[in-house]
Amino acid sequence: MSTLFLGILIAMIWGAAGFWLRQHTKLTVVEVSALLALTAGLILPRIFVDGGFFALVCTAVSYAAMCSDERMCSYGEMLVVSIFCALILYFGQNILVGVGGRLGTSAAVAVLLLVLIKSLFRLGSAKVNVES
Amino acid sequence: MWHHILICLPILGAILDVAGVLSSQMGRVLFLVVFIAGLIGAIRHASFKFSPDLVRSAVLSLIGAVLTFILSTKLELGVVVASALVGLVGAQVFKGRDQLVLYLGVFVGMGSVLSFTSLIVAGLLGGLFFELTGESWVGVGGRLGTLAAASVLVVLAAIGGV
Numbered sequence: 001m002s003t004l005f006l007g008i009l010i011a012m013i014w015g016a017a018g019f020w021l022r023q024h025t026k027l028t029v030v031e032v033s034a035l036l037a038l039t040a041g042l043i044l045p046r047i048f049v050d051g052g053f054f055a056l057v058c059t060a061v062s063y064a065a066m067c068s069d070e071r072m073c074s075y076g077e078m079l080v081v082s083i084f085c086a087l088i089l090y091f092g093q094n095i096l097v098g099v100g101g102r103l104g105t106s107a108a109v110a111v112l113l114l115v116l117i118k119s120l121f122r123l124g125s126a127k128v129n130v131e132s
Numbered sequence: 133m134w135h136h137i138l139i140c141l142p143i144l145g146a147i148l149d150v151a152g153v154l155s156s157q158m159g160r161v162l163f164l165v166v167f168i169a170g171l172i173g174a175i176r177h178a179s180f181k182f183s184p185d186l187v188r189s190a191v192l193s194l195i196g197a198v199l200t201f202i203l204s205t206k207l208e209l210g211v212v213v214a215s216a217l218v219g220l221v222g223a224q225v226f227k228g229r230d231q232l233v234l235y236l237g238v239f240v241g242m243g244s245v246l247s248f249t250s251l252i253v254a255g256l257l258g259g260l261f262f263e264l265t266g267e268s269w270v271g272v273g274g275r276l277g278t279l280a281a282a283s284v285l286v287v288l289a290a291i292g293g294v
Contacts, residue, residue, distance in 0.1 A: 030222070030235045097245075103239075105277055111273050
């Protein structure tokens with residue numbers, strides 16, 4: 001379980017870094033994603049016993065960071081998506097094993113979950129406004 | 133609506149995998165039937181047209197897949213570092229959507245379940261999927277990886293290697 005919590009924490013750090021890079025540099029989405037994945041792949045396996053898994057989580061988070069500004073517009077949303085990525089990869093370790101694109105699919109599912117939650121909140125607040 | 137099916141294939145694959153039927157004949161046939169329905173839907177969609185971009189994207193995706201596969205398996209860099217290196221170098225060489233298509237190919241090359249020949253087919257298919265799903269999940273991070281997973285799963289289902 002400590003692997004999961006540490007994975008979530010590291011994912012959030014990488015997610016925040018990705019969002020910062022998107023907002024404050026002129027790097028393309030591919031460059032931002034590849035930079036994040038490269039640093040994760042080089043650093044984390046050398047520091048942690050479960051570093052290989054953490055590197056995969058951060059790589060997935062780097063793909064989620066490729067979102068357009070319309071889909072993801074704040075650090076808070078990026079952090080939520082990062083947490084979703086870590087949870088999906090931790091609990092879905094035995095799904096689609098060895099299939100290229102698995103990390104990207106996990107990232108996309110995490111982003112779509114955020115979009116769904118945002119839509120539900122908007123729908124809920126719209127109903128409250130109509131009733132009041 | 134039918135043209136969105138292609139990009140949803142990995143989710144179907146994941147559901148079948150969780151249910152334990154992805155490797156079965158029934159699971160593979162179901163997956164391929166849904167793929168063909170999605171393919172027809174995408175080709176018949178109003179926004180689709182046959183253009184040289186189809187070939188260009190297929191080739192770029194193939195290059196990304198093969199380079200990543202070679203770096204990760206032959207040079208033993210690992211999939212994460214290999215994919216990041218190809219993505220970074222590719223971003224310096226190509227601009228705009230070409231960068232994205234090459235990066236999609238990179239994701240195809242990160243897999244470990246394909247032989248080199250299958251990887252070539254999946255790489256080409258990935259680029260075609262990029263063109264066929266132009267209006268699906270626009271702006272969603274992970275879209276390229278999802279398309280890569282779709283192409284890999286289609287090849288695996290077709291050759292019976294899921």
